[in-house]
Amino acid sequence: MTTAKSTNGASGAVQRPATPIDKIAEDWVDTLVDLDPTVGTYIGRTEGDGRFGDFSPAGHERYIAEATRIITALDAATVIDDVDRVTQTDLRATLALELESSAANLQLRDLNVIASPAQGIREIFDLMPTKTVDDWSNISSRLGAVPNAVDGYIETLRLGIERGVTPARRQVLEVLAQVQRHSANDGFFAEFASEASLEQGSLPASLASDLGLGARRSASAFEKLGDFLRNDLAPVATEADAVGRDHYALTSRQFLGATIDLDETYEWGVDELARMVSEQESVARQIKPGATVLEAIAFLDTDPSRKLHGTDALQKWMQETSDRAVAELADTQFDIPDEIKAIECMIAPTQEGGIYYTGPTDDFSRPGRMWWSVPVGVTEFDTWRELTTVYHEGVPGHHLQIGQAVYNRAKLNTWRRQLAGTSGHAEGWALYAERLMEQLGYLDDPADRLGMLDGQRMRAARVVLDIGVHLGKQRPDGGGKWTAEYAFEFLGQNVNMNEGFVKFEVNRYLGWPGQAPSYKVGQRIWEQLRDECAAREGSSFSIKEFHRRALDLGGVGLDTLRSALA
Structure with missing residues (x-):
């Protein structure tokens, strides 16, 4: 098929006239970019690239x-159409x-190992363009703004201390x-500035000097943040890792864009985990007759044809x-516009673990x-483990889903294309895409x-662990009842990963309640919606058309997705 470009894409499409609700959504995007210029950097608006928000x-x-x-x-606006x-x-x-x-004061305890200002202030530099002198000038300005950003963050966490609202x-x-690590002499900021260069030629000496000064000030700001965490926040931080039902119900809704029965979902997670274990055991015997899962993994790990050495090879x-x-x-299988056929695979400049x-x-x-983001000391990679990860992050996973929304600019406002959506919608689709690739024959090799x-299996285990420990x-x-200590043991039993990975993952779940289950729960909801549509439409149901309609919506919460497809 070649219909996307002529019917709903960026090239040759009929532009849908902007409505009052579109203008409200655009107003919100403009406001976000002003309040938090890193949002602008993420979506390619550079007017605030030299600063941070407050x-x-x-x-x-x-x-x-x-x-x-x-x-x-929004409440006062008139709806014009389904969009x-x-x-x-x-x-x-x-x-x-x-x-x-x-109202629940969650911003006062906004600190965790993966997605809080402590990471965001540093990570935004990964996305900033570095091709021109102007690009590096913006970076220099933003480096100079790091101390004020850190001071504001400390002020918020300090208010949390005063009100008795602290992270674990x-x-x-x-x-x-x-x-x-970031504030060390050989940490991120120092290395980032020292490696600054242009594709052709050298940076002006004055700019190189400014970058070095900005890097040192940024490192000092992170050192100050470290002192605050160690001396002020850690002594009064919450000993309990669990956040409780009320807090969890709120963050679960945020990550899903849907309200679920947490107790029913926990029991479903237990059953789904058992099903994944059974399926793994069956495939293990296909790899090596009579083998357990661990024996099949050990067999695959000795196969040099399935191993990559070093990050360049990865x-x-x-x-x-x-x-x-x-x-x-x-x-x-898909009508993929030329604009989103390009995807860049990158080794992240950090070593924190994780793929994104x-x-x-x-x-x-x-x-x-x-x-x-390859953890320290990891130098070998197994293709049989990671093939599905590439499909998850790329096509038909995140890249197809998010790229299609960006491409669909003739129909969708900037909010819908670039900023809307939830983990449950995006990550649920990516897990759905993994199973789709299996159905299409891309994982016929039992090892893959x-x-x-x-x-x-890991995603199912996360449903059980996350809801279990926090509730x-x-x-x-x-x-007995879930504890953080048991969470480490439990995940270790359900993933074939090293101790460093297990530690990072469990710490992530403990500090980011409701996010980890959104993947598997999101997949469940995507599959339910597909099956509901198939039952409703009968013989006229087309899986390809279902995917097109769903992805054309852009990012949405899962309750919105359900109502839109119905």
Whole structure:
């Protein structure tokens, strides 16, 4: 098929006239970019690339005031069509949750090992362009703004101390270790400035000097943050890792864009985990007759044809695998516009662990990117484990989903293309995509299928662990209530990963409640919606048309997705 470009894409499409609700959504994007210029960097708007937003309590109050203003405007606006209906429903729900979170003072304890200002202030430099003198001038200015950003963040956490709203001590100590690495003489900021260069020629000496000064000030700011975490926050931080049912219910809704029965979902997670284990055991016997899962894994780990050595080989393999999937699926399964056929596979400049995707800028000047943050000491990689990861992050996973939304600019406003959506929607689709690739024959090799099941088993285990530990549920082994200590043991039993990975993952779940289950729960909801549509439409149901309709919506919460597809 070649219909996307003529019917709903950026090239040759009929532009849908902007409605009052579209203008409200665009107003919110403009407001976000002004309040938090790193949002602009993420979507390719560079006007604020030399600064940060205000991380202080005053900055948060301004954010809440603006969110309230947009809700009022949405409530007064008239819906023109179905596109408007989705925008109004989803944007309002998103902002209402922000107000609920603020009322619960969650911003005062916003510190965890993966997604808090402690990481965001540093990570934004990964996305900044570095080709021209102007690019590096923006970087220099933003480096110079790091101290004020850190001061504002400390002020917010200090207010939390005053009000008795603090993060868990475990999170504080783990983030302290991250901050200390970045502030070291050979840490991120120092290396980033020392490696600054142009594609052609050298940086002006004055700019190079400014970058060095900005890097030193940034490192000093992170050193100050480390001192605050160690001396002020850690002694009064919460000893309990669990956040409790009320807090968890709120963050679960944020990550899913849907309300679920947490107790039913826990029991489903236990059953789903058992199903994944059974499926793994069956595939293990296909790899080596009579083998257990661990024996099949040990057998595969000795196969040199399935091993990559070093990050250069990993990056090359990721890129070749991604490019091949795009080319083949574009010919057979999806209508992939040229603009989103390009995806860059990157080794992240950090060593924190984790694999993630960042979307393209609105004009595709920066393509979608798959990032691999390789932990310290990891030098070998197994292709059978990671093939499904490439499909998850690339095509038909995140890159197809997010890139298609960006491409669909003739129909969707900037909010819908670039900023809307939830983990449950995006990550649920990516897990759905993994199973789709199995159905399409891309995982016919039992080893590759075992790798996919290894990931699916981990995601099912996360549902059980995350809800279990934060709600104090009974352990599935009958050993009493969940504890953080048991969480490490439990995950270690359900993933074939090293101790460093298990530690990072469990610390992530403990500090980011509700996010980890959103992957598998999101997959469950995506599959339910597909099956509901198939039952409703009968013989006229087309899976390809279902995917097109769903992805054309852009990012949305899962409740919005359900109502839109119905």
